Amino acid sequence: MRAVRALFGRRARLRWLHLIIGGALLMPYFLVGTVLVGMGGGGKQVFSSLPAQLAAFALALPMAAVTGFFPLVRPLSVAAARALCGVPPALLADGPARTRQARVRTAGWYTLHLALGGIVSGCTLALPPFAVAVAVLPFFAGPRNTWPAEGPSVLREPWAMVLAPVAGVVMLAALALAAAAAGELLARRAPALLGPGTEDRLAAAERRAADLAVRNRLARELHDSVGHALSAVTLQAGAARRVLDRDPEFVREALTAIEETTRRTVGELDAVLGLLRRDGEPDEEGVAYGPGLDALGGLLAHCGVPVAYEREGDPEGPGVVRPDVSREAYRIVQEGLSNALRHGGGQAPVRLLVAVREGELEIVMENPLGRRPAVARPGGGRGLKGVAERAVLLGGRTGAGPCGDVWRLTARLPLTGPGAGTGTRGRAAPEAGTKGPGMGTAGTGTEAEERR
Incomplete structure (x- = not known):
């Protein structure tokens, strides 16, 4: 019961939402990265190539880190961490980041939030439809008929059909576990990256x-x-x-x-x-x-x-x-x-x-x-x-x-x-x-x- 609550409880759902917001914030930087990758690749399709998407993702993170140096990023990040990550308010700083050290830590938090949010958001969009399609393979002929011919032949074996529902549930549980782990990581790093520094404590x-x-x-x-x-x-x-x-x-x-x-x-x-x-x-x-x-x-x-x-x-x-x-x-x-x-x-x-x-x-x-x-x-x-x-x-x-x-x-x-x-x-x-x-x-x- 505790495991279910940890994966699907209120706090886990709020942290998942926090990661989805991070993925949404990453999208402008990711689109700029895809343009740069497309220009460097001679106009080849980026979205159909996994290496190209990973390259665009890698280019998006430094641009996000630069944005994190703006002073107002910290109060917005602190508000989101308090409301969605469940971090106690006393462990987080108030007001904009005014010192260099505070801005560096804020940039690190913003980059980490957007990186984990982009990964979890992408998996949230892509994995559930695939997991559902795998889970219903034994029960409906439509998914089996539309399964790609070049796909693994083992998926057409009888024993694979028996295990398909279990595989679908396992994939969904793995997604929930990954989201919970990413949310817990952000919650644990928030005091170190968004917490008050010496100047904040003095103020x-x-x-x-x-x-x-x-x-x-x-x-x-x-x-x-x-x-x-x-x-x-x-x-x-x-x-x-x-x-x-x-x-x-x-x-x-x-x-x-x-x-x-x-x-x-x-x-x-x-x-x-x-x-x-x-x-x-x-x-x-x-x-x-x-x-x-x-x-x-x-x-x-x-x-x-x-x-x-x-x-x-x-x-x-x-x-x-x-x-x-x-x-x-x-x-x-x-x-x-x-x-x-x-x-x-x-x-x-x-x-x-x-x-x-x-x-x-x-x-x-x-x-x-x-x-x-x-x-x-x-x-x-x-x-x-x-x-x-x-x-x-x-x-x-x-x-x-x-x-x-x-x-x-x-x-x-x-x-x-x-x-x-x-x-x-x-x-x-x-x-x-x-x-x-x-x-x-x-x-x-x-x-x-x-x-x-």
Whole structure:
């Protein structure tokens, strides 16, 4: 049963069809070969001479090999091999053949396909009628009467008539076996001839890396913008609920902070969706999406935690910090504030320093350690990883961990923009932010992996 399925099953039939297609593709080259053989033979009949047909076949293969060097031959051959030969898609290359080595291998595959296809197609056209005629010799007088007189006399012997049906079936089975063997040969050679080379693997790895970079960027944007807003709103709403009856002024401040936070986050969410619409590419001017250090005042004023903000070198001034560095710095500060909201203990202000020093933008954030361990949440622990990724992409570095009784987050980002490292020293008010309604509601751990 397995032998019958191997010769006449669905896969065998598809591979046979693939060979027939190869034979059809060989026909133009074969006809050109017959013309050349006919011209060289002084106009003698080519189709009535087996040596002449073999010569035309031999001339057709080099012409087919030349065609195989065209880049688009490989995607067409790969599509046919996937659909008809049953070769797993992962073993075959994608796209046109662009290197010399890939084109040579493609030409080898194309020539092999057309050569085997031409042989199997020719046998498929000629052998079945002959096999049927041999099989019916004992049963019908017509085939016996029309059998060529110059044919082998042994075919007219009685015992030959008895074996004729068996001979016909054997010939058909041999044809099926030859087609199955040729299809299996093509299927086994396809990964070597149509598979990805070193350049193809490198290009595929680069595409995967680019896709992963876009996904990671979107994940960081959503985590730092929407995640910060949700944390702030949740803590502020919870604090307002607890003092709703005894401190209406506190509730009013909390609702104002929630309103401002959600309004700002809607704008940031539009920027993230813009990344999705543009497939993660920057805008036409090359300016990064999202707010920068010039929007830091609005973030600190409604972040839900008091902030003592210091700045040096006018980092918020125009032209001092590159737009992409300014944007990443804003996100790093935003993540630090989210950590302070989730994990900070007490009402002491968070210390924030943003300074331009010696061609670098330095960010230092400190908030008190909480009295209770942080609550582990499924899927948590991505905040500090995102901060590190942002810095590394800019060629910078970060650090985070407990330092005495405070948690310290530091980041150093290189600057190459005009005016970097210049500007006057300035200090904001000791507390640029308002007293945060949600402070002191969550504890903190002392491990970096627990902070987001």
